[in-house]
Amino acid sequence: MNNFGVIELASTKTTHAPGWAYVPDTGPSQAAAALAPTNRKRAARNNQNTLSYSDVSARQDVKIRKELEQLDKDTHKDVNIPIPAKAGRVQQKHTPNVRKILQSQKTFANHLDDYQALLALAETNPAAAAAAALAAGVNNPVSKGGGGGTTAANSASGTPAPQQPPGGADKGGVGGSKRSAAAAKRAAAAEAKNKKKQPAQVEKGRRDEQEDVEMTDAPQTEEPTTETTGEVTGAEKEREGEGEGEREGVQPQQPQSYPRDGTILSAYQRPPPPSHPADNDPLLVSRVPPFPTDDELRALMTAPPLSYLDARAAWGDEERKYPARTFCDVCGYWGRVRCIKCGARVCALDCLDVHREECITRYGL
Amino acid sequence: MVGGRKSRSAGPVPPSTTLILDNGANTIKAGFVTDEKTDEPRVIPNCLARDRHKKVYIGSDLEKCKDFGEISFRRPVEKGFVVNWEAQKEIWDHEFFDDKAPQKCDPSETRLVLAEQPNSLPALQSHCDQMVFEEFGFASYYRGIGPAFNAYQDVQDMFRTPRAPDPIVELPAEVVLLVDSGYSHTTVTPILQGRPLHPAIRRLDVGGKLMTNYLTRLLSVRHFDMRNDTYIVNEMKEAACYVSLDFKGDLEKTWKGTRGERRESYLTGAGIAKDYVLPDSHTRFHGVVRDYEPAATSKARRLAGGVSTEDIITLRNERFAVPEVLFHPPDIGMRQPGLADLVMQSLSVLPVGLWPGLLANMVVVGGNALFDNFIQRLQTEILERVPDDCIVRVARPANPITSTYYGAANFAKHEHVEKLAVTKQEYEEHGAGWVARRFAAGLGVDS
Ligand SMILES: [Zn+2]
Ligand SMILES: [Zn+2]
Numbered sequence: 001m002n003n004f005g006v007i008e009l010a011s012t013k014t015t016h017a018p019g020w021a022y023v024p025d026t027g028p029s030q031a032a033a034a035l036a037p038t039n040r041k042r043a044a045r046n047n048q049n050t051l052s053y054s055d056v057s058a059r060q061d062v063k064i065r066k067e068l069e070q071l072d073k074d075t076h077k078d079v080n081i082p083i084p085a086k087a088g089r090v091q092q093k094h095t096p097n098v099r100k101i102l103q104s105q106k107t108f109a110n111h112l113d114d115y116q117a118l119l120a121l122a123e124t125n126p127a128a129a130a131a132a133a134l135a136a137g138v139n140n141p142v143s144k145g146g147g148g149g150t151t152a153a154n155s156a157s158g159t160p161a162p163q164q165p166p167g168g169a170d171k172g173g174v175g176g177s178k179r180s181a182a183a184a185k186r187a188a189a190a191e192a193k194n195k196k197k198q199p200a201q202v203e204k205g206r207r208d209e210q211e212d213v214e215m216t217d218a219p220q221t222e223e224p225t226t227e228t229t230g231e232v233t234g235a236e237k238e239r240e241g242e243g244e245g246e247r248e249g250v251q252p253q254q255p256q257s258y259p260r261d262g263t264i265l266s267a268y269q270r271p272p273p274p275s276h277p278a279d280n281d282p283l284l285v286s287r288v289p290p291f292p293t294d295d296e297l298r299a300l301m302t303a304p305p306l307s308y309l310d311a312r313a314a315w316g317d318e319e320r321k322y323p324a325r326t327f328c329d330v331c332g333y334w335g336r337v338r339c340i341k342c343g344a345r346v347c348a349l350d351c352l353d354v355h356r357e358e359c360i361t362r363y364g365l
Numbered sequence: 366m367v368g369g370r371k372s373r374s375a376g377p378v379p380p381s382t383t384l385i386l387d388n389g390a391n392t393i394k395a396g397f398v399t400d401e402k403t404d405e406p407r408v409i410p411n412c413l414a415r416d417r418h419k420k421v422y423i424g425s426d427l428e429k430c431k432d433f434g435e436i437s438f439r440r441p442v443e444k445g446f447v448v449n450w451e452a453q454k455e456i457w458d459h460e461f462f463d464d465k466a467p468q469k470c471d472p473s474e475t476r477l478v479l480a481e482q483p484n485s486l487p488a489l490q491s492h493c494d495q496m497v498f499e500e501f502g503f504a505s506y507y508r509g510i511g512p513a514f515n516a517y518q519d520v521q522d523m524f525r526t527p528r529a530p531d532p533i534v535e536l537p538a539e540v541v542l543l544v545d546s547g548y549s550h551t552t553v554t555p556i557l558q559g560r561p562l563h564p565a566i567r568r569l570d571v572g573g574k575l576m577t578n579y580l581t582r583l584l585s586v587r588h589f590d591m592r593n594d595t596y597i598v599n600e601m602k603e604a605a606c607y608v609s610l611d612f613k614g615d616l617e618k619t620w621k622g623t624r625g626e627r628r629e630s631y632l633t634g635a636g637i638a639k640d641y642v643l644p645d646s647h648t649r650f651h652g653v654v655r656d657y658e659p660a661a662t663s664k665a666r667r668l669a670g671g672v673s674t675e676d677i678i679t680l681r682n683e684r685f686a687v688p689e690v691l692f693h694p695p696d697i698g699m700r701q702p703g704l705a706d707l708v709m710q711s712l713s714v715l716p717v718g719l720w721p722g723l724l725a726n727m728v729v730v731g732g733n734a735l736f737d738n739f740i741q742r743l744q745t746e747i748l749e750r751v752p753d754d755c756i757v758r759v760a761r762p763a764n765p766i767t768s769t770y771y772g773a774a775n776f777a778k779h780e781h782v783e784k785l786a787v788t789k790q791e792y793e794e795h796g797a798g799w800v801a802r803r804f805a806a807g808l809g810v811d812s
Contacts, residue, residue, distance in 0.1 A: 064697075064698035065698075067582070067697070067698065068697065068698060068699060070578065071578045071579055071582070071697065072570075072575065073578065074438070074440055074443070074574065075437060075438060076581075076592040076593060076595065077593070079437040079438065079439060080439075081413045081414075081421060081437065081438075081439040083413070083452065083455050084421050084423070092500075094500060095495075095499045095500070098495065098496060098499050098500045101450045101492045101495060102450055102451050102454065103451075104449075104450070104492075105449075106448070107443065108443040108444045108446065108448045111448065111486050111488055111489060112486060114488065115487070115488065231740055231760065231761040232523060232524050232525055232740070232758065232759070232761070233740050233741055233743075233757075233760070264557075264558070264810060265539060265540075265557065265558070289716075289717040289718045289720065290716075290717075290718050291716075291718035291719075292718045292719060296716055297810070298810045300557070300562045300564065300565075301557055301560040301562065301807075301810045302560075302806070302807070302810060303562070303563050303564045304563060304805060305483065305484055305563045305566070305805060306484055306563060306564065306566065307484065308485070308486055311484035311566050311567060311568045312567075312568050312570065312701070313567045313568060313569055313701055313702050313706075313707050313710050314700070314701065314702075315701065315702060316706070316710060324695065325693065325695065325696055327686075327696070329586070330586065330587070331587065331620070331682075332583065332587075332616075332619075332681075332682040332683070332686055333620040333621075333682070347620070348623050348624065349624050350621070350623075350624050
């Protein structure tokens, strides 16, 4: 198992065994070249120790993955701290919903898997998803508007009414085809285990999100109740005195109404900032991007939430250009040298010695 | 009382008291709000803890614990969301509903405003709603995302924007780009007039927990095994870590040098090295940061003063390499963008016309905002990514940990709460699905 790389610190010098080398590492290709044995005898002698570049990088990949898992954990060891028995507290009677929720031992990962399975099902076969949802005991209580619930996807978007009988999960999958029936069953089983909630939305953008919402946007005036004297960065300092610095800051010569024609965001109503001799200098004129229309803003402000996984930021084109910084496994300085056995990086000979001890423990001589 | 299902249903008059809960993975921020008064929140450890003598502490009882060596935790909140209600109920009962609860609450006469993390799973939200009404029996309830509550604060005051004395502050703030960096993760949420722009909310899975675990690993490799002492390591992280404004420079200053040649900056510590005195569980219950004493002196001191009982770890690049992960996740092999690129990814799905307003009104909350230089580094990196004439301002409220609480408290006094909160009666009439959809739909925009 990954032990966080805990190792015995080597206090005495050890000689360099075959398979160890001080390899200045300036990139994968060179490292690979340096690793490739040029001498057959040597290759034969080292065949236990010398790994191909892909083996080495595979070892590193596994190591990194394990380390990331470790970093994500709440506790190093599995802990089980039972709820202490209570003296004098009367055991409350729970509703069936509450009883199920309290008994659930599902982890976040379990819940996420369930949700993803249901999303996948809804995508490939909405009818089966609806069936699965129904089978899982989901009742979509009709709300005032009753606008939704006409499509299969929508009928799967409900969560049960509190009075829902707990036995509702027994109907099983009733999908149209064999495959969908199986999928529905799987989803139903997953759902029925110890919870019976459904995603409020199984198909993006299909929900009737307008219903039952009264809308106004008149901001109310209120006295501030909190004292915030925190910290602030000072890019605005050069522009001090320009008011709220929000829109007016980037376009000092903008006339009074900005955004124009909008009603959702208030127009700028204060006097324009004091004129500056350079206001008309063509080199200093800021280009103001067009302000979104009310329709655009309305769409943004009423759009439904993304799913958990969709909100997770992934690497875009920019991030791929991040310089790959590598660090010494031992001391944390730049990892300029690569261990040819496991691919680990170290900064120099001192740390290579230390690393070797660990490497032998992990991968053998 | 708990589960007061038989108590009077909420009539047309909403409860006059609101319980605000920012139910975080590490701590709960809790307090009562009435029209007249906003409590200072209690910050309650959201965990069951067991020390090495097998004594179990629930929530705020942890303050009675003196010896945090090998203490272990059970947390109801995982990845920012309440997952284990058995444990969460135990803690809430202990803090709010038991006879001797320190913040005694009668749910049948109270409205609950609960802050949750963005992009939760519908099943978890529904569990929460069912517990609130069916088990605890709150008269009225709103569950909203924590970042958006922060818009119900005087954001311009955080930026010290020049303005007339005693300005009339309109809440919610018109435009805020909120960065929430907590225990479980870090999120970016653009907010217009209190409404979160959901398509642009982005998450980086780096939070306080990961950074504490990372520091634990570094210490375990370089000093000694602290894997069963993450509580102590976390204290060390909070006391000693900082965000570097010159990562390469700081890394050079903390390198020991090549074999046999110790660098001068390494020997002196270069102002970066610090000694951390570990708690000894007899006389010192919390660790202490000290200026670095070069080894020679400390050896001399030890000889002079007899046997030293202090366990000291000298922290060098650990001090800044740990928070660096927020800005450069590939450093630990993580394939996610750093915080500045997280902000840019969020903006990239919004009309360019909104960028200036959002960039000029960035607020950072959450415990990680307490790292020195956090907002300076974020500002610097964002300036590198936007056109020259863009104004980028980043502010940190006086207390980034309780900021969401105070925002939610202002929200609880704002007319918006009446548009969003759901009564127990409505829940019983329309069901949990209806409640979930109503909360998800939010305020809407205009009529
Ligand atoms: Zn090294
Ligand atoms: Zn190795």
